[in-house]
Amino acid sequence: MLELRSMKTYYGNIQAIKGIDILVERGEIITLIGANGAGKSTTLMSICGVVPPREGEIIFEGESLVDMDPDRIVAMGISQVPEGRRIFPHLTVKENLDMGALLRRDKDGVRRDIDYVYSLFPILAERKGQAGGTLSGGEQQMLAISRAIMARPKLLLLDEPSLGLAPLIVQQIFEIIRQINEENGTTIFLVEQNANQALKVADRGYVMETGRISLTDTASNLLANEEVKKAYLGV
Amino acid sequence: MDLDYFFRLFFSGLTRGSIYALLALGYTMVYGIIKLINFAHGEIYMIGAFTALIMATVFSFAGMPALAILVLSSIIAMVYSSAYGFTIEKLAYKPLRKAPRLSVLISAIGMSLFLQNYVLLAQTSNFLPYPSLLPRIPVPRFLQGLVSGPQLIIFSTTAVVMVLLTLLIKYTTMGKSMRATSQDRTMATLVGINVNRVISWTFIIGSFTAALGGILISSFTGQINFYVGFIAGIKAFVAAVLGGIGSIPGAVLGSLVLGMAEAFAAGYISSVYEDVFAFVILVLILIFKPSGLLGKPEVQKV
Structure with missing residues (x-):
């Protein structure tokens, strides 16, 4: 449904995304986890056309989103819940x-x-x-x-929906995200620092480090992965 | 105290305030959306008045009835001025959308000077007589001697424009998009608002009301030259700051307060210093309440 191919994004001369490949299939919940400043939010802003990539491709349902106006991208069926709401x-x-x-x-x-x-x-x-x-x-x-x-939307992008919320509310929000995915078949691309919660609802995950994808696997494998555990799950 | 004199000053203040309001709306709406003081806005008002003058002259040679002259020349002038507002944004501000705010401000001042001098060359530096386009309407007996027919037309036209604009901003999709864009431009983009179109419409609407103000006041005072937009523009800007720049009700309130203050100060103190009062108010506001009467203080988010 959505494919990023060696996408590179810059803020002025600073390269925030250093060539990433991400594939999102229809109906999936995909999560992108990583530390602060890894480039997760920038990835979403690039997809939405707010900070267009300088190199690489973004393909959504067979059409390139690079150089498309942001309002056209929304009309194509991509909505974002941005960081900070x-x-x-x-x-x-x-x-x-x-x-x-x-x-x-x-x-x-x-x-x-x-x-x-x-x-x-x-x-x-x-x-x-x-x-x-x-x-x-x-x-x-x-x-x-x-x-x-x-x-x-056909594809819903969520940027850190759990940020700054009480644990009970976080539970409720993740429950709703799963519900939206199941009831409406909305494909979900979830960006999170709360890796534990995110990997529990997601089908597959990508791990991002300083502008690169360092690891990708099914969510359950990532939850079991020793490196991920040490770096992101705090175990 | 002479009560008649007081009311004459009051209505004179209301007249000025109405005109400032028609002009201040453009400043405050543009500021609300792109955080720019559009210094060329006063020139739109002047160009609107000039266009109506030219059209009215043509139409009266054609022997049209007075009301048709007023309506037709006003509409043509307002549409023409809106086209100016639209074009100014595209030429002078849009290419600088990502530049520092100071660059855009300088571009606006340049645009203002350019338009003044363009009209100076195309027309003349002298004051031209402006025909009284406004119809002679009867003044109710209890107001006779206090207010004139044209003044009543100015108040009521301004009131109608304000009501229409409020409805537009509050209930139409364009109005909601304008409010959303002024509150968070990135988020507006993310919900699919075409921000460029919203900005263009803001300039068009602001130019429309500014031109209307120019036509009304020129018909009232009976004269015009290339420089009228500059001083009126600066004062409407003061009114917008006084009310709280970015706030539409604030612009209207600020305009009425400024108009009244000028009229009463000129009437009771001295008319020689008429123009000084606006700037005294500006200085006081900037010192004591920089966010204006109805403005919200800018909260810096960290």
């Missing part, structure tokens, strides 16, 4: 959801999906008239995920 602080919860569905023309479908995300996260229905910036961290994460779902 990036809720529009002065828009209401409902307006934030509307922004997620901006490119859709099927009004009935949008209404159904609003009900769907309210059923996933009932707290959002309670807070729908409230400004996004007034929500708690966990609620904002729920809103950020819901906003991305509102686009009905």
